[in-house]
Amino acid sequence: MNVGVLALQGDVREHVAALRELGVDAKLVKLPKDLKDVQGLIIPGGESTTIGKLMVIFDLLEPIRHRIQAGTMAAWGTCAGMILLSKNVNDHDQPLLNVMDSRIQRNSFGSQIDSFEADIPIQCIDGEPFPAVFIRAPTVESVGPHVEVLARLPADGRIVAIQQDTMFATAFHPEIVSDRRLHQHFLTLCNEVSA
């Protein structure tokens, strides 16, 4: 299977390693030509303003948006990636892919000293709650009618995982823990695109 990881900035290497554990050789996406034949794209954790600007500068924003909207490429955003997939972000003017019907609150928990780990139940996976790591994390303030809420923070009910068709977004970082269930879930979405 052909899965890409957007490699402009952020924790690209961790996603690539996670996919390799599942038998998938990920392709680094740095320029528009790298999107060819890719049936799923992971937008990693990092700084959403930096990744967004670089997507504009290197002409990736439109091609990625087009492929997602055409339904020919699944997408998963983790943390910064969740912000970039959304249609709206509170209080910030920054480049967005504008594809998921969601409104995001950036740095929802405050600065780095308020970053945390928590085990949370997620609807798309079986078994134990998922070990989620939230780092200067965003949350989803509201979603449109076609977006499914997959996880809320047990402590206060804030939305931290959503899905819309083959678009998937998590406020936390499954790539830096050893649990591979969410990467497996994303590969299932990639297969739906190619089918």
Add this chain to the structure above:
Amino acid sequence: MEKGTWLVKSGMAQMLKGGVIMDVVTPEQARIAEDAGAVAVMALERVPADIRAHGGVARMSDPELVTQIKNSVSIPVMAKCRIGHFVEAQVLEALGIDYVDESEVLTPADEAHHIDKNAFTIPFVCGARDLGEALRRIGEGAAMIRTKGEAGTGNVVEAVRHIRTVNGTIRRLQNMRHEELMAQAKELGAPFALVEEVAERGALPVVNFSAGGIATPADAALMMQLGCDGNFVGSGIFKSEDPAIRAAAIVKATTHFQDPHIVAEVSRGLGEPMSGLDVRSMPREELLAPRGW
């Protein structure tokens, strides 16, 4: 919900990879850095080149300035405390910034001991010239390492020396038999468990950025090709002729460090870089990198 865990601290540094962290001394500079695509800013009263020129004791920045800079951007904000000055670190943690740099650029407050960084919720980045120094800092709780280089010189030679030393030693460890690692740990002055871990992984257990002398897009790409995870740029941006354009160019070169055509393109017409210093002709007491142990 557990805060300040190792995963949360070291994970924060993972998110900065492939990015550029820029020294800024005013909220305006911080916004220029953010607009240029910086992944974080380092809030300072003076960039290292001016600290050199100013002389005297260099301390933590005024909390008022740090707070103003924090309020002016949405990207993470770091600030420096003196080596061993754990109260400056406590103050920076209380200000709610995102990362503390226990830095040789400021005048050391303790010539024997670094800060016990495991005792803090806020993560720390520390400088290192070699693998032993990097592992001592990690042993104390540093969740991110940077090469020291020689700050405020605009001369990349020391940063190159330090990353080659760190990565060369890691490659040698990988080829050693297990019983040879203890003697190596003794020689490096590094915790044995960390030496074992590095030999096994073939990499530091935390993110390693370059710092100290990066002044051009080609410098930034050089450090990335030598194996750094990202770049700190201090005086190199705001001591140059056109900081906004140079900052954006260094960001692009850091992303596309393996593509010489892009590095060439972004290097065009940037104006004058900061004027540099020849590290070899500097008196030893003016060097910053030997501070700390």
